[in-house]
Amino acid sequence: MAQRLDGRRAAERVQEALRRRVDQLVSRGIVPKLVMLVSEADEISLGHVRRKARFARGAGLVAEIRTFRPSEGPGALRSAIGRLNEDDEVDAILVQLPLPAGWDEGDMLSHLRPDKDVDGLHPQNLGRIAFGRPRVWPxxxxxxxxxxxxxxxxxxxxxxxxxxxxxxxxxxxxxxxxxxxxxxxxxxxxxxxxxxxxxxxxxxxxxxxxxxxxxxxxxxxxxxxxxxxxxxxxxxxxxxxxxxxxxxxxxxxxxxxxxGPMTVAMVAQNAVDLCAMRRGG
Amino acid sequence: MAQRLDGRRAAERVQEALRRRVDQLVSRGIVPKLVMLVSEADEISLGHVRRKARFARGAGLVAEIRTFRPSEGPGALRSAIGRLNEDDEVDAILVQLPLPAGWDEGDMLSHLRPDKDVDGLHPQNLGRIAFGRPRVWPxxxxxxxxxxxxxxxxxxxxxxxxxxxxxxxxxxxxxxxxxxxxxxxxxxxxxxxxxxxxxxxxxxxxxxxxxxxxxxxxxxxxxxxxxxxxxxxxxxxxxxxxxxxxxxxxxxxxxxxxxGPMTVAMVAQNAVDLCAMRRGG
Structure with a gap:
């Protein structure tokens, strides 16, 4: 009979280890910050980002959820991404998928700053995988x-x-x-x-x-x-x-x-890695 | 007994079809131009780019070979790429690999303008493959x-x-x-x-x-x-x-x-495709 690969317990261990890394960063004045963008109309996606935020906060990160209205169209989301790209306090940006029907996900992800792309899904980050050296794995x-x-x-x-x-x-x-x-x-x-x-x-x-x-x-x-x-x-x-x-x-x-729980945990872990890479932690 | 997949004959057919496309572009004042960068010290690579240039010229493209000196270091090659990126008459750039020992190929390719990257090896172009829509396949x-x-x-x-x-x-x-x-x-x-x-x-x-x-x-x-x-x-x-x-x-x-001959032929075909995409052919 197979042994269980218990993702919940493993995620707890990840969270503990992460908390120690975040504490060290904070002691140097660096507070890792994750911002997640999600459609206000998508209940399942809202559930996912809430779980990701809860885990990240448990590890000591600042984690924010910002909702967008599908009716405002993809341009508004692109603008929101642009502002987060520029915001020096933001280390990691997550665009929760799927996007509203008909929106071009590949195009939207290509507007992320590659070094803040916590899911590793920007085309350039996917391309780095082929060279065996992604910033962070999806x-x-x-x-x-x-x-x-x-x-x-x-x-x-x-x-x-x-x-x-x-x-x-x-x-x-x-x-x-x-x-x-x-x-x-x-x-x-x-x-x-x-x-x-x-x-x-x-x-x-x-x-x-x-x-x-x-x-x-x-x-x-x-x-x-x-x-x-x-x-x-x-x-x-x-x-x-x-x-x-x-x-x-x-x-x-x-x-x-x-x-599932390990995917949630890796959002926080990737965010801390990106923070450390960008701000020299 | 197996039938031969004759790359030389297939490449001839590709060249003929390509020549017709190039003729049409030229009749509209668009001359597809390919520039290849190669180390002057690498005889095998020089042979490769000469074959690529010969094929491309046979299809009606302008094809130039520019050599660089390894002793000048990667900075000089990066500058050469930068100038070609800016040159509106250049549709397609090829950096012949391998680069001199110790040079970072992945980094060098990332300096190409993705829409002039004839080998499709810029990280962003590799990433587009994951989304099933490369500009051009390598x-x-x-x-x-x-x-x-x-x-x-x-x-x-x-x-x-x-x-x-x-x-x-x-x-x-x-x-x-x-x-x-x-x-x-x-x-x-x-x-x-x-x-x-x-x-x-x-x-x-x-x-x-x-x-x-x-x-x-x-x-x-x-x-x-x-x-x-x-x-x-x-x-x-x-x-x-x-x-x-x-x-x-x-x-x-x-x-x-x-x-081999088909790889050579695809340099010209990709160059014409990039020309048509960028200049609206």
């Missing part, structure tokens, strides 16, 4: 990395099957595994038989948002299973992986309580 | 794509095993296949058994620069084999794939005369 990828590291699960030389290739989640995760020495099989909607590949992987990462996509028998005995998907069904939140896979896996993330 | 990736397309070899739903993950070659190739609907297995130096994966692939792309890396029996019957590697040995140039693989493959690129 939060989900980094969260998975920290979760593995805290449990001393190595990646180098392993085979990682990553399902999903969204620019925000699946793509950076695949890049993270590659940069850390794994052979990566990247599957997606056009992959005829995903199970062919999950069965051969030491580490299965599913970021498709499709409940039950990976069957209990479709991971190999001893595999590490990271379930990034979370879908809200009538029976509550469900991951991509059949929970029965726990019978074969060596490690598995619960849903919820696995990757 | 030349090797695009060259392979055109070669497949000219031979009506589809990619969507296929399994592509890409060996190598260099930011200039292996990485963009893997991204190209992913963007075109292939399931990608990306192997590299830390992959314990590359043959495990090449044997399962519909398309094998090797960009490792290691002669004989892929054995004749290590591709599956009917596979498409793209050999990007080229190593100059005492017995002449050799690819990564044992030529005996032609007995099993359905299609195979010769080395030399496969991917």
């Amino acid at each position: 939060c989900t990828a980094r969260g998975i990395g920290e979760l593995l590291e805290l449990h001393e699960i190595g990646v180098r030389g392993k085979v990682a099957c990553v399902i999903g290739r969204s620019p925000l989640v699946g793509w950076p995760i695949a890049q993270w595994f590659m940069a850390h020495g794994a052979t990566v099989i990247q599957c997606h909607r056009q992959t005829p038989s995903i199970a062919t590949w999950t069965k051969q992987a030491d580490i299965v990462v599913s970021a498709a948002g499709a409940p039950g996509l990976v069957g209990a028998e479709e991971v190999r005995p001893g595999a590490v299973v990271i379930d990034v998907g979370i879908t809200y069904t009538e029976d509550g939140p469900r991951g991509d992986v059949d929970p029965g896979a726990a019978a074969r896996a060596s490690w598995i993330t619960p849903v919820p309580g696995g990757v | 030349c090797t990736a695009r060259g392979i794509g055109e070669l497949l397309e000219l031979h009506e070899i589809g990619v969507r739903g296929k399994v592509a095993c890409v060996i190598g993950r260099s930011p200039l070659v292996g990485w963009p190739i893997a991204q190209w296949f992913m963007a075109h609907g292939a399931t990608v297995i990306q192997c590299h130096r830390q992959t314990p058994s590359i043959a495990t994966w090449t044997k399962q692939a519909d398309i094998v792309v090797s960009a490792a620069g290691a002669p004989g890396l892929v054995g004749a029996e290590e591709v599956r019957p009917g596979a498409v084999v793209i050999d990007v590697g080229i190593t100059y040995t005492e017995d002449g140039p050799r690819g990564d794939v044992d030529p005996g693989a032609a007995a099993r493959a359905s299609w195979i690129t010769p080395v030399p005369g496969g991917v």
Whole structure:
């Protein structure tokens, strides 16, 4: 029976370590500040940024939430980003996705100052990944990395099957595994038989948002299973992986309580890293 | 026995089509101009840029080679890039790699104006790949794509095993296949058994620069084999794939005369595309 990769407990450990770093910065007069921009009309997104703010404040950062009205159009959000780019006290800016329907997310993210881009999603930051030296890894990828590291699960030389290739989640995760020495099989909607590949992987990462996509028998005995998907069904939140896979896996993330809390934690950790880089901490 | 994916002949067809596009631009007073920067001390690189210039001129572009002295340091090259960025008549700039030992290539490429970056290697352009909309694909990736397309070899739903993950070659190739609907297995130096994966692939792309890396029996019957590697040995140039693989493959690129000429051709094609985008052609 697999051991749980408990994201909540890991996030608490991250928060403690972070608090010590923030204390040191504050003692030198540097107060790391994170500002998050979110649509006032998107309840789910508001919930996400509140969790991110709560975690960041718990680690000693200043964390602000600023809402925008979709009716004011993308120009107003671009202006808000521009002001935060210029504000020397702001270390980290997060634009909570998804943006209102029809808005161009890639374009919006390209207006962030790359050295304040806490999610690491500015095109230039994504590009740095190809050269193996991002400023900060996108939060989900980094969260998975920290979760593995805290449990001393190595990646180098392993085979990682990553399902999903969204620019925000699946793509950076695949890049993270590659940069850390794994052979990566990247599957997606056009992959005829995903199970062919999950069965051969030491580490299965599913970021498709499709409940039950990976069957209990479709991971190999001893595999590490990271379930990034979370879908809200009538029976509550469900991951991509059949929970029965726990019978074969060596490690598995619960849903919820696995990757989610670590993603939240990495927003604060990235913000502190960006603060230290920009202000010489 | 495999059919040859003849890059020389395909490049000729590209050149003809390109010449017609350039003629149209010229008739409107727009002359596409490509400038290539290369170390005067690097004979192999000089050979590459001369081939690129010859092809581009054959398609009707203005193509200039400007050499720099390594002894003048990276600052002089950065200044040269800056002047070309500002020069409205220059549509496309190529910095021939590798740079002199110890120079930071990623940093140098980041000084290019992204909309004149003919190799598509500016960090911002690499980042756009993650969002599935590069201005232009890096030349090797695009060259392979055109070669497949000219031979009506589809990619969507296929399994592509890409060996190598260099930011200039292996990485963009893997991204190209992913963007075109292939399931990608990306192997590299830390992959314990590359043959495990090449044997399962519909398309094998090797960009490792290691002669004989892929054995004749290590591709599956009917596979498409793209050999990007080229190593100059005492017995002449050799690819990564044992030529005996032609007995099993359905299609195979010769080395030399496969991917190389198409990479050269794509410099001119990307330059014309950038010209048309920037000057409204």
